[in-house]
Amino acid sequence: MSQTTNIADIKAEVGGSHLEHPSDVKLEDVLPKNPGPWYKNSRLTYLNFLLLVPIFSSTGIGYDGSMINGLQAQTQWQNYFNHPTGYTLGHISCGPTYGNFIGVLFAGFIADKWGRKWGIIIGASIMVIASAIQAAAQNYAMFLVARIIIGVGSVIAIVPSPSLLSELSYPTHRAFMTTAYNVMWYGGATLAAWITYGTYWMGEDSHWSWRIPSLLQAFFPLCQLALVYWIPESPRFLIFKDRIDEARKILVHFHADGDESSPLVDFELSEIIQALEMEKQTKNVGFGVLFNKENRRRAFISAMVPFMQQMSGNGLVSYYLSLVLNSIGITTASRQLIINGGLCIYNWGIAMVMTGFVPRFGRRPLLLICTSSMLLIFVIWTILSAINQQRNFEDTSLGRGVLAMIFLYYFAYNIGLLGLPYLYLTEVLPYYIRSQGMALGQFTTACVGIYQAYVNPIAMDAISWKYYIVYCVIITFEFVIVFFFFPETKGSTLEESTEAFDRSVHAGVRHQKAAPADIEMVDEKASTAN
Template identity: 45%
Template sequence: MADTTVTKGHFKVCGREFPAVKWWALPNLRSTYCLLFFVVLTSATNGYDGSMVNGLLSLEQFDKYMNHPSGSIKGLFSGIMFLGSLLALPPTPYIADNLGRRWGICIGSTIMILAVVLQSASVNFQMFIAARFFLGFGVAIAHGCAPLLITELCHPQHRAIFTTIYNTTWYIGSIIAAWLTFGTNNIDSQWSWRIPSIIQALPSILQISCVWFVPESPRWYISKGRPEQALKVLAYVHAEGNPDDEVVQLEYEEIKETLAIEKEAEQTGWLELFKTKGNRHRLLILMSAGLFSQWSGNGLVSYYISGVLDGIGITDPDTQLVINGVLNIWNAIVATTMCFFVDKIGRRPLFLFSTAGMMIVFVVWTICSERYNATLVHANGNAVVAMIFLYYTCYNTAWSGLLVGYTVEILPYSIRAKGMCYMFACVDIALFFNTYVNPIALEKIGWKYYIVYCVWLAAELVFVFFFYIETRNTPLEEIAKHFDGDAALVGGAAATEKGRILEHDIHEKEHKEAVSEVREEHVGL
């Protein structure tokens, strides 16, 4: 929204410098950020699901009830959810843009609750799989709206950190599910897996109950011809209710100017990302980020840690669940910590370090797995566990938080909702492929499957090096210049000038039409 940079003790809006804001000292901003926690729950819900499925596959009761599913059926348990998400993506931008960000979250959460009811009542794996399809459908809608509301509502000073934190909360849900399934493992009945499934509805229930207390996006209000409501929200959240605050006025004017430019340019369709060199560059980053975030070997552990641990001689369900639970806690610590270094270190260095680190660690991981299979020495198996923790340390340096944080900021407002759908589509395609193929590959060829990821990670590193652009300390609207050059539709002072030109052109057109009408009247006389 606002043309913003952050420096030590200050932040800039539209070229003007202002003292840094302490959000905890301002009641309205503090309450808004606390309420945004319920928006962030969308990502946590996604994380809960991934870890829950991981845990259920380690439960003997679930395995027995589902009649000992094969690798392909296990793949469907997780993969069908991502197919549902993929099919929900096309309508998501229209829900977000026409009904509002909050309604999108509410609709997605309602679908998820109904799907959880069906999942928890499942009597066979067909019913369970059908429920997970609808669960994915609801997640996609909520996931496509939540980051937009956060981005467009946060104070300019805090936007980069908040958007990066959003995706890292995946691990909060993951931690809860991991330890919950560990606890229910001791229940010698169907409730050992039905209880975690039922509790999956809790975040969605909280979202439906609380999201209406979160203000709607000011930009959405303006797009719907309600500028007074937009100014009221900006004043409440960013200036303790003062509509005459300078920051609020700068933001308000910039939003109106940016929307006017976008409307004049008419660059809002699905194909806009293919039409210009800058947008094609954006599309490459969006699609690669979606694929790389899931096709980097992390899917092996995120959804099938039981198969990985079985391959190194760790077969006890309790031990597997403990490793899964501790790993998720570690992931949450690393991912959240790195959010606060995004502006200090930069996006590109973090992506390069993360990808290079994953590649090196995965090679060692593969060697240790081969050595265990050749020697059955437990020390080699334990080394694999250590490599898993080290691998995720590298992964969480960039790919967990910046998956959303980086892709959101490189997109102009006019195509932000649709652009994010391209990225999420690639995530779902990668997850559907991975969750279906990984258990089959692990079952058939074991550790040799890791070699594929070693080669792929090397290709990822080359791609990131050549295509990922540094955006650190660049105002949000000015980021467009990295992709579009002089043709960038930027906000702030540039948008103000373009707004004046647009206004002048409109008045000149109206003047010519009026003169033409007068002449026609004279001719008629």
């Protein structure tokens, strides 16, 4: 297959295969028959190992949030930076968000112009440099600047990472891998939590207690730089750049175990070409198309899902666990660090288990269970915190009760708001507005990040447990929104999910689409495919 600059010519070349009408062919028709376990296929195993490169973008962000939590509990860090509170603490937590606003201006251009791999390379390189500056910080300003630069690098690496992960994954692994992407946030969070606990014991006069965790923030970006040479570029990007032979070779090598005649490869190439044809027809459509009458519900969901992901109370614990623990009388630095580390391990385990449930249950049921459970737990959490403060934190059983609610809360949160949102948004948004919808979601996330960085620490200092009432109201609002406005998309391929969305909306969001051939059951059955 030679290079060409014309989509029609590409389609003609692929059309020579037996899949002349790919829309009439299902994924299960082209998958290998009676396959063995995927981990016995050396090429597929190698591919899944290389997919750690984009996954580490999420892991690095998890490290950052947990590290800041741990540093707040360290007396060494607090003393060195004069015990930051309120706005000063908000600036440090919000530093990466400032950087995100800068980096997002270039991230999409880099990924589309030079490729997904170059986005990761540039972003990871910036992260390494910023981590070194952060570790060498001599004052508050230098530490803050380093964190802003970290935000620039992280968003440049994050923007192409889910795309590369989705576009390279074996077809039946794609839903799991997309869900697992954000689950690995907890991998970095766990590592940071226990590193900050270990360095705490270096002594109160040792600045290395916080410099070492800051320097080790470069670990995952360095892993990306070490492995990125071997991971192939996105086949879709290569076809978009008219490098057809390269794209086909990648698909044949990794998805077809070297079989040049594999119908699966022709099927995948045909789908990519159809997507490129759609892009060619809609590339001049502006951002405003997202708010057309037929897409307004999608635009609302694109903004609402990230809002729920960030504004369901998790921000209080993610960046301000120390303040929360102080509010229930747990003030010892060593105890706070142990709780931070234990919470990360617990969350990581729960999130991994929940990833396996996504193909079995609908998106709507998981989100409804998630929000209703969070609301119940947050109400109990608020009541226990209020009574605990009234008794001057002398009743240790109440403190333990609040701590238990924190762990139960994260169990509920992980059911539907960790990995699922990335999968749900790709299913809700059709191809021609997917990038606009994702951009709207990133904008929402950044805005919420600004709010949380400044309001949360100030509110916690000012009114303590009373601030939890705000989140009880917000979670109630989220449950109502999911119940009335979120349609079901389970049981469809990515291309079919648009029709599933429209049918569910017209029939009422409580309607569960019964798909004659559930692609997610194919995913489950074929997860061992080679």
